[in-house]
Amino acid sequence: MSWRSIIPGAILVFTVMLAALGSLFWTPYDVADLDIRNKMQTSSIEHWLGTDHFGRDIFSMLMVGARTSIAVALVAVGIGMGVGVPLGLFAAARAHGWIDELIMRGNDLVFAFPALLIAIMITAVFGPSALNAIIAIGIFNIPVFARLSRGAALSLWTREFILAAKVAGKGAFRISFEHVLPNISNLLIVQGTIQFSLGILAEAGLSYVGLGAQPPVPSWGRMLAESQTLITLAPHLALYPGLAIVFTVLGLNLLGDGLRDWLDPRLRRER
16 A cells, blocks of 8 residues: 555656756756746747746746755755754653753744744844745754654663663663664654655745745745736746645655555554
């Protein structure tokens, strides 16, 4: 059953990744080129998906926009995992102590603020940019991974192999990273895939309200924002970036569901 989700999800994600990587070397047109005489054209041989209100090639902008969205989401998830997982493991190793309480209450405080609100606070000080969007989404991901890793690690600290490691004289730090982390890595991989899809949505949302990547860097969210006043004249301006977001998030969610079923032995036995 897991392959029914993994295969279509992997195909969708691979297609988007291929477009993003390809944009580093080639796009049909330069996304900075303006051609007002050919603005808001529909699909044609010259412009496969048409042009926007500035005459820019939509297909080229979608390719570069994929690179922007993937880069922002990937780095943000990396920040969340890189900070949140060690915090969760450390809290589990000091379960029910003041260190555990301090870490988890701090995570609750961060979790109370959505990524958009964090981005507004950051951009109010430093200004809107893709870097600030990465920081905002990354901060929001920290408590997600901290909670997951702590909860999963707590269930392992009473297992026999952990007790054997304690008897062997290993400290909490070595046990956490040598024995606990490898046993919860499957959960982290699945959660990372899910957070990656949420990061794509968050980047699109921040760019839509002007807090993400700034012109002239293309972004799917800003393409949607720029098309909303022209939706009756040129609906394709909103259609294509909207479909790009939908298919990317759908692919990542399918991939995450398939990986969850494949990596979890209990779900495999049930199926």
